[in-house]
Amino acid sequence: MGTPREALPTVTVGHIEELLETSNLPPAEKITFLNTKAEYHVIALIEFEEREDHILRIAGNHVPKLKTENELAVLAWLQKNTTIPVAQVIVYQSGTDNALGCEYLMQKRLKGQSLDLVWPTLNEGQRLKVYDFMVDVLRQLTSREWEHIGGLQFDEEDDLIPGPVLDERFWEARDIEKFFPGETVESMNPVGPYKSYVEFSVARLEKYMHAIRKSDSLAFMREHLPLLEKFIAALKEDEKKLNDTKLCLAHRDLHMGNIMYDVEEHKITGILDWEFSVVMPLQQGDLSRAFMHDLVDDGKWYERKKKMLRMIRGSAKAKGEKDISKTYAFTSEDQEEMQEAVDLLRAIVEVSPRGQREREKMEWRDELVKILEGWTE
Structure with missing residues (x-):
């Protein structure tokens, strides 16, 4: 896909000052645009003279409305049903009819710094407490079982209901226009919501097969479409066994940049960025993605993750958990x-x-065909 940062909006301090005025908020003492690794937002720190500082996240037009509304619904559920700390929402808009001309979410600033910045200064005991805290976050997220795969949203009575699937790896409108002209976000992505693991998996396969039919760059995969059709039929026949999973809410991007840490009190003060959080089969949940990634791009993260998981398992065993x-x-x-x-x-x-990835994609094709043939012999 294209780089999400390429689609970030251009916003000025003047735009934010006008937003504060139209939102009945006091003038800011200082407004600073933050240099972060966020790909889907421009982020500004708004400092006030007589009230707590706010963080303003200004969204690009990547996934209009759905991403903002999903995050609001997820935050509401978390605050009502868990003790996971999240930032309080001050004001938001999932449309663009405002002073910024963009979707936005303004929240109270959480105390501390992102964990990736302070991690090198923590000793083993402090790190273990962080691991324990994050394991508790996972336990709370997996303690509630849901009946759909997808996001959350509010209905007209402000009750929480199932919403569409959201994924950072979805085809966005600007990429679809370039690579799949005439198609839409809905025609290229599995939107849902879905009732089961198999239903979701089949929907994904069918969307990828649609892409194969539409793009000449994927012509080398067309001879395998009949095999994929047989694979889908086999999945549906074995649906009961394959659906043996638990559907739970997952953050899906629990790296250290999204975890706020207070170095004075040595504790986590909040978890950020729930915009792509959705209810998923556990096997696709948080441990399979960026859980506790320290954002150091040195090619050694996998080894650090294995060490981290060993420490987590050792801590659980020592506590009889x-x-x-x-x-x-x-x-x-x-x-x-x-x-x-x-x-x-x-x-x-x-x-x-x-x-x-010209060489790798052919290796992936061979691996895929081997799996498909094993299911359809």
Whole structure:
């Protein structure tokens, strides 16, 4: 896909000052645009003379309305049903009819700094307390079982209801126009919501097959479409076994940049950026993504993650608690193969239109075909 940062809006201090005025908020003492790694927002710190500072996140036009409304609904659920600390929402708009001309979310500033900035200064004991805290976050998120796969939204009575799936890896409108002219966000992505793991997996496969039919860059995959059709039929036949999972809310981007840490009190003060949070099968949840990534791009993160998980398991064992990592395990080899096939096809469809990973995509194709043939012999 394209780089999300390329679609970030241009906003000035004057725009924010006008927003404060039209939102019945006092004038700011100081407004500072923050240099962060955020890809979907321009972020500004708003400092006031006689009230707490605010953080303003100004969204690009990547996923109009849905992303903002999903985050608001998720935050509301978290505040009502968990003790996970999140930032209080001051004012928001999921449309563009405002002084910024953009969607935005303004929240109270959480105390501290992002964990990636302070992590090198923490000793092993302090790090272990952070791990324990984050394991508790995972436990709270997995303690509630849902009946859909997708996001959350409010209905007309402000009750929470299932919403569409959101994913950072979805095809965005600007990429669709370039690589799949005439298509839409809905025609290229599995939107949902969905009732089961198999239904969601099949929907993903069908969208990727649609892309194969539409793009000449994916013509090398067309001979395998009949095999994919047979694979989908096999999944539906084995639906009961493959649906053996728990559907739980997942943050899906729990790296250290989204965790605020107070170095004075040595505690986590909040978890940020719930915009792409959705209810998912546990096997696709937080431990399979960026959980506790320190954002150091040195090629050694996998080894650090293994060490971190060993520490988490050791802490749980010493306390007589359940190993949280086992919660995210596949319940059968067939279920794991289903997910592997979906992921391989997704990767092929992602990179081919952009002319990327030419050698790897052929290796992925061979791996995929081997799985498909094993299911359809």
